[in-house]
């Protein structure tokens with residue numbers, strides 16, 4: 001039996017398959033102190049409770065991202081080394097807006113982005129998303145095979161989020177490079193060289209976005225950056241000390257939102273599409289059903305997100321001493337929400353390891369989070385994934401795994417779960 005005390009959150013083996021440890025935690029210690037001041041929350045009930053209580057479990061001060069150090073990866077971070085501080089001298093000033101925001105300022109930014117990415121607004125992108133998806137498929141369909149991640153699932157969300165933001169499609173390869181490099185800092189344990197590379201990529205991306213925001217100020221268009229340029233925010237609630245009641249957002253604030261949309265929207269949808277394709281190929285009866293009846297695609301997407309959650313974990317800080325799940329959590333502790341575990345909690349989902357598109361409760365997952373930080377891109381993620389699968393399953397017949405080419409391993413990252421590659425073969429429709 002797996003013992004929760006053997007849990008090594010940042011080991012390669014754990015990240016490759018964390019599920020036995022999630023189960024062990026749920027059985028033995030649903031709120032588990034892995035080292036002094038570091039707690040992991042794995043149960044569906046407690047995650048739902050904590051995510052809805054930002055006064056006790058805050059996201060600011062870098063809480064969301066794990067940035068641990070030491071032998072086991074659980075020691076608190078030390079001050080950045082001079083080489084990183086040097087790179088950060090060229091950074092756009094960092095602002096807490098969404099993921100790293102807390103009430104009341106968070107709600108102000110959040111309301112603006114909610115409007116920009118509302119289901120109605122997102123629906124207007126449908127024809128463009130269809131074009132993006134079909135152009136990508138056109139590029140490989142005659143080959144009868146492809147590596148789905150490089151050639152499709154990574155490119156769909158990048159292209160779509162660039163459309164939503166209003167940044168040039170011609171720079172997609174550059175966004176991809178920045179996103180892939182900058183998320184490696186969220187991996188868990190990383191080398192000093194990786195930290196330098198990830199920081200360099202993040203600073204380059206933020207400066208690029210700052211230039212785009214400044215240029216867009218001349219003539220704000222009908223996209224997220226344009227919306228944010230035109231918007232005003234309540235000065236008090238944004239934490240300002242000016243006498244002005246409302247003020248426009250400054251460039252670093254818009255850059256903060258744009259960066260999060262680009263990075264959070266990319267890895268997540270990429271993994272959803274690739275892991276869901278794999279789960280369908282491993283469950284041919286359900287694949288056949290969905291091909292016969294594409295109206296099942298939305299349910300299939302929800303079940304894919306539950307079974308293999310693209311965001312496995314994000315952190316919070318405890319703002320006060322609190323008794324939680326029978327455990328004493330001192331103020332200042334790191335509290336890590338294991339969304340991927342909650343979505344496989346037996347007390348919430350029957351036979352949670354099974355992929356089943358007919359589950360009654362498949363929309364109860366917390367893959368998009370819960371409470372005030374619930375994913376602001378959920379409507380966009382659902383729409384682009386639906387269009388992606390309508391096109392993939394409609395155009396690629398006799399879909400199958402390429403023999404001998406797949407090892408089904410995952411990238412080393414504690415937060416984002418993603419397959420390294422998925423080679424498939426098919427016949428042209």
Ligand code: HEM
Pocket residue numbers: 051059064098099100101110161260261262264265266268269272305309310311314339366367368369370372373374375376377378380381
């Ligand atoms: C399958 C796809 C996706 C999954 C599984 C996912 C998952 C999540 C989760 C779990 C959170 C909660 C964070 C927290 O509790 O602190 C979140 C928040 C967020 N997501 Fe997503 N996401 C997806 C797609 C997207 C897309 C397409 C975008 C943007 C275009 C996006 C942008 C964001 C942002 C900016 C936040 C922060 C919201 C806030 O703090 O108010 N996500 N997402």
